[in-house]
Amino acid sequence: MFDLDRWREIFQSINKNRLRSVMSGFTVAFAILLFTLLFGVANGLGNFFKGAFVDTAENSITVRVRQTSKPYKGLQTGRKIQLKNKDYEYVSKTYKNKIEYQSAIIYKNFSIKYKNEASTYRVSAVNPDYQFLEKTIITDGRFLNNRDVQEKSKSIVIGRLIKEDLFGGRPAVGKRVNVNGSSYLVIGIFSDEGGDNEERKAYIPVSTAQMIYGNNDYISQINVGYDRNLNTDAAIAFGSQIEREMRAKLNIHPDDQTALSVRNMAESNKFISTVMFALLLIITFIGSGTLIAGIIGISNIMIFVIKERTREFGIRKALGAQPSSIVGMVVQESVLITTIAGYVGLSLGTYVLSLIGNSLEEDYFIVNPSVSPEIVIGATIVLVLSGLIAGYVPAKRAANIKPIEALRGD
Structure with missing residues (x-):
């Protein structure tokens, strides 16, 4: 379970090859940092959209009237439209089931x-x-x-x-x-x-x-x-129906947006959902690219490291070390570096988001940028597993080389 000698060798290896260890860790930390910031900004934009309607019911429809900007049925432009109790009662009776x-x-x-x-x-x-x-x-x-x-x-x-x-x-x-x-x-x-x-x-x-x-x-x-049982499309159609019938009742031109406006939260919710879905796709694509770049980076570094330590593995095998112990040591070292670097990247990204706070709200509409711990931890686990594989595959190959061949390697 816990081999103290192996851990001593791992830390000695890390200390001996500080630049290589730092470069491996930096690749992972930078990937997690960017991933955290991207999803934090996306959530901040989502919080802005949600906050704009925080004090209004999600199933609200508002009917407002002003002056006409288009003539209609012989009626002049500039006519003031006035809602009355009878209009309120008309809406109540006509659409009571909805x-x-x-x-x-x-x-x-x-x-x-x-x-x-x-x-x-x-x-x-x-x-x-x-x-x-x-x-x-x-x-x-x-x-x-x-x-x-x-x-x-x-x-x-x-x-x-x-x-x-x-x-x-x-x-x-x-x-x-x-x-x-x-x-x-x-x-x-x-x-x-x-x-x-x-x-x-x-x-x-x-x-x-x-x-x-x-x-x-x-x-x-x-x-x-x-009615909350109406789906989004049905709710949008209901709002359009109210608008058409109120225009006809009040003698307003069908295209006169100034005289009568109907604000339907179903339309706003659908727009926000569409924008957030598109934003999520973009962020996921960029975030995935960042993780893939991190995976490739650590894989390349591990391949170079294994090649550099081939002679060392040959000596270990000549002294009686089993291939499994060599592979285990390399994998443990890789996972250790990846885990620590992932935690550093996550912590730094979370700190930067908390430091930004709501300072970007006025210019960039980003409110309380934050990221779900599950998402970032999941991304970190992916990188850790990638580090494990990146260390295992070349280490397994190197550990199976005959000692004499390994000792002759450049």
């Missing part, structure tokens, strides 16, 4: 005041399902419910940072705040993975906003969450 969640939205910017603290925040008037469409995390109290909407209650759910701005460390749920001149009861506090901007928002019932701020039935946009 919709999991649905919410209307009205965007406002209001001053929110509590005692002597006040500031202006984005206030969104929504329906209760918006909690799931926006992945809002309630940390205290509750979100809006159907009763709030039906009774047009002056209830408000505020973000974590609004709570800190206005209340500091004091409790906020159950307190009343002044919202643009009207008193609202704080019923909940929420957090959001989308970042600070998302946590400086507040939500009120859509019916309350329509009654107090305009006395109308206007809404800014419609959000729906399609």
Whole structure:
């Protein structure tokens, strides 16, 4: 199992041939280093794409309207398109079998005041399902419910940072705040993975906003969450169907992208999946090339080493050494160098990725570059096995040479 004398010989051989050992190790370490960096960068790009939609439900479809940019059916360009409650109800009734969640939205910017603290925040008037469409995390109290909407209650759910701005460390749920001149009861506090901007928002019932701020039935946009049982293609087709029918209902030109836009997360997810798959293929190809280069490098070095030590093997055999002991010593030395070098390359690559961190996000869209330990360890094992084979094959051939022939070798 553990032959101390053999290990002494291995370390003596490594010490005696430092340059050869360093070159062998460098080939492996450099291959693993590049492999780690390539996959880390690929994962960093994937994290950027995922982070762009971290606070939005993966099955979300958003319908927005603005002004027309094309004339249609005798209607002029520049016509303002306005969504109303009847449009919201139309979507709800027409597609009820394909919709999991649905919410209307009205965007406002209001001053929110509590005692002597006040500031202006984005206030969104929504329906209760918006909690799931926006992945809002309630940390205290509750979100809006159907009763709030039906009774047009002056209830408000505020973000974590609004709570800190206005209340500091004091409790906020159950307190009343002044919202643009009207008193609202704080019923909940929420957090959001989308970042600070998302946590400086507040939500009120859509019916309350329509009654107090305009006395109308206007809404800014419609959000729906399609049935998660729909596959990607079916979800994309569903979004296209909503767009076609809403264009027809609102008399919008089929090619007028300014007047109406439908953002379908299924399309975004499909695009991200396609990009990541293509990127993975490219990285795998380059990474495999790097590993193959490392394998070839260490193989060439081991062939040279075996040839250089042929005379030594002849002397060992003349003194009674068995071919298996010679082969075992060479293989152990090869595996030892490869393993240590692989670990060095892995450690260095991981350290560089941690050092980079999020510094490449702004210019290169790389967020938290990292690599799965399983992938890199697997690559290291491949190189170790390659080192084993690279040492075994020429060592086996050299060990089978007759002592007299080995002693005559140049």
